Amino acid sequence: MSPDKNLNEPKKLDTSSIKTTTLLSFLMYAMILVAFLWVLTSFFLDTYYQKMRTQEVIRTADAVEAQYLKGSTGFDKYVVETAEINGIYIQIKNFEETLEYNGSGISPEKAGFADDITRIDSRLAASDTDSVAETRHTGSSDSEARLVYASRIGSGHDTASLYIISPLYPDQITIRIVKNMLGYITFILLSIACFLAYALSRRITSPIENLTRSATELSQGNYNVRFDGAAFTETKELARALNKASYEMERTDFYQREILANVSHDLKTPLTMIRSYAEKIIDISGDNPEKRNADLQIIISETERLNRLVTDMLSVSNLQSNNVEMHREVFDLAEAAEDVYESFMVLGSSQGYEVHFHPCKPAYVMGDRSRIMQVMTNFVSNAVKYSGDNKFIDIKLVKSNKKVTFHCIDHGVGIPSDEQSHVWDKYYRTSANHERDIEGTGLGLAISKSILNLHSAKYGVKSEEGKGSDFWFEMDTVRKPSPKNKNGKDKADEQIQSDTEK
Numbered sequence: 321m322s323p324d325k326n327l328n329e330p331k332k333l334d335t336s337s338i339k340t341t342t343l344l345s346f347l348m349y350a351m352i353l354v355a356f357l358w359v360l361t362s363f364f365l366d367t368y369y370q371k372m373r374t375q376e377v378i379r380t381a382d383a384v385e386a387q388y389l390k391g392s393t394g395f396d397k398y399v400v401e402t403a404e405i406n407g408i409y410i411q412i413k414n415f416e417e418t419l420e421y422n423g424s425g426i427s428p429e430k431a432g433f434a435d436d437i438t439r440i441d442s443r444l445a446a447s448d449t450d451s452v453a454e455t456r457h458t459g460s461s462d463s464e465a466r467l468v469y470a471s472r473i474g475s476g477h478d479t480a481s482l483y484i485i486s487p488l489y490p491d492q493i494t495i496r497i498v499k500n501m502l503g504y505i506t507f508i509l510l511s512i513a514c515f516l517a518y519a520l521s522r523r524i525t526s527p528i529e530n531l532t533r534s535a536t537e538l539s540q541g542n543y544n545v546r547f548d549g550a551a552f553t554e555t556k557e558l559a560r561a562l563n564k565a566s567y568e569m570e571r572t573d574f575y576q577r578e579i580l581a582n583v584s585h586d587l588k589t590p591l592t593m594i595r596s597y598a599e600k601i602i603d604i605s606g607d608n609p610e611k612r613n614a615d616l617q618i619i620i621s622e623t624e625r626l627n628r629l630v631t632d633m634l635s636v637s638n639l640q641s642n643n644v645e646m647h648r649e650v651f652d653l654a655e656a657a658e659d660v661y662e663s664f665m666v667l668g669s670s671q672g673y674e675v676h677f678h679p680c681k682p683a684y685v686m687g688d689r690s691r692i693m694q695v696m697t698n699f700v701s702n703a704v705k706y707s708g709d710n711k712f713i714d715i716k717l718v719k720s721n722k723k724v725t726f727h728c729i730d731h732g733v734g735i736p737s738d739e740q741s742h743v744w745d746k747y748y749r750t751s752a753n754h755e756r757d758i759e760g761t762g763l764g765l766a767i768s769k770s771i772l773n774l775h776s777a778k779y780g781v782k783s784e785e786g787k788g789s790d791f792w793f794e795m796d797t798v799r800k801p802s803p804k805n806k807n808g809k810d811k812a813d814e815q816i817q818s819d820t821e822k
């Protein structure tokens with residue numbers, strides 16, 4: 321199924337989408353909150369109310385006592401107001417009089433407040449404390465309970481008793497108000513949850529949807545598409561990674577096309593030559609042995625070129641799939657490099673190249689000597705090919721700290737910095753190289769890279785366009801091998817041969 325088909329499908333409710341999940345989570349959270357509030361109100365409102373009311377009565381009693389003891393003139397007014405505000409019945413009894421203030425809205429006679437006071441009075445008389453309180457249930461339910469409180473005020477002749485009776489249940493209006501409020505709170509909470517869920521999910525999903533749209537465009541080959549991660553750090557990072565991936569894809573696509581063009585060109589040129597010279601032999605030079613032989617020689621050399629290309633292709637593919645036999649041994653890299661140098665000395669005399677060798681002390685390394693020589697030969701033959709008019713080439717060995725580094729330095733065309741990492745890729749040939757039409761397969765460095773990787777060697781190139789290049793690799797040095805045994809075989813060699821990798 322194509323990605324656009326998915327995007328264009330009619331939208332069903334997708335329970336695993338961020339939008340639905342956020343909406344459901346918020347709604348669930350709000351509903352749990354509301355349910356909790358309703359349970360609290362329904363089951364604990366009475367108990368909570370009673371507790372609060374009792375504390376309130378005790379506080380009021382303390383305040384009334386303090387006012388009474390002060391003997392202020394406004395005492396009566398204060399107690400009337402206190403009884404009214406708190407909806408309670410207050411009685412103060414001293415040697416001279418009994419004062420009653422009823423703000424409870426209940427008739428003391430009908431409710432039997434006198435009995436309550438007699439009972440609590442006898443409890444206060446029997447108690448060591450200055451105040452007592454009890455809850456009286458006058459009916460079958462909690463809603464008919466009331467708190468009866470008594471305390472002694474003052475001492476000696478001025479002693480008085482304070483009684484407070486307070487209903488311990490919220491009145492119906494209060495209950496209705498609370499329930500009404502809860503209804504509103506429920507509605508507000510659910511609305512806020514829906515709004516927040518919608519806003520949040522839109523904020524989160526809109527950058528993701530943008531990224532998906534851009535990714536779809538990219539999958540259709542539009543490399544100019546930009547990924548925008550909006551305000552979130554995570555989506556911004558994703559967008560940055562996708563922008564990088566898109567850039568790399570564009571580059572890879574470009575290089576693949578380049579490579580294909582190069583390979584086709586390299587295969588086509590010798591084939592065209594072979595065909596042309598074969599036709600020439602048939603039409604023109606067939607009867608002239610001298611000319612025919614010259615033409616046949618060209619056909620042979622073009623066939624050899626084709627053969628080299630195909631051999632290199634096979635070689636790189638075998639090396640990259642690790643399908644090669646390595647003959648590891650301990651050998652002196654300095655000596656091997658000198659052998660390579662000597663094989664290029666001929667060029668010096670014949671074609672005017674100046675190849676300089678800067679050896680180091682013997683540097684023993686473990687590896688396949690002939691393959692490492694193949695790498696060095698490739699570096700030097702490239703230096704020869706790409707050295708341009710400046711025909712100075714330096715082969716240098718540097719030994720330090722259990723490492724030995726081989727450098728092949730030329731002062732030729734150099735490699736543009738953005739192409740340097742690609743020269744190690746299969747079939748890659750730099751743009752400048754193509755313009756000059758220098759013969760090559762674009763496989764030499766890919767083969768070298770595979771060989772060096774098999775030796776776990778470091779390698780690289782330092783190059784500046786127009787100034788030259790320094791191709792190098794570095795290997796670990798090992799101890800000098802022990803002298804040969806009586807069969808003329810190196811002991812270390814024997815050991816190494818048995819370890820030879822397939």
Ligand code: ADP
Pocket residue numbers: 698702703705706707730732733734735743748749750751753759760761762763764765766788789
């Ligand atoms: P080729 O057969 O084309 O030389 P290589 O794999 O050996 O293939 O090299 C790949 C490309 O790297 C070359 O085509 C060339 O463009 C570039 N290159 C390699 N060595 C040098 C060098 N010493 N100077 C400049 N360019 C080089």
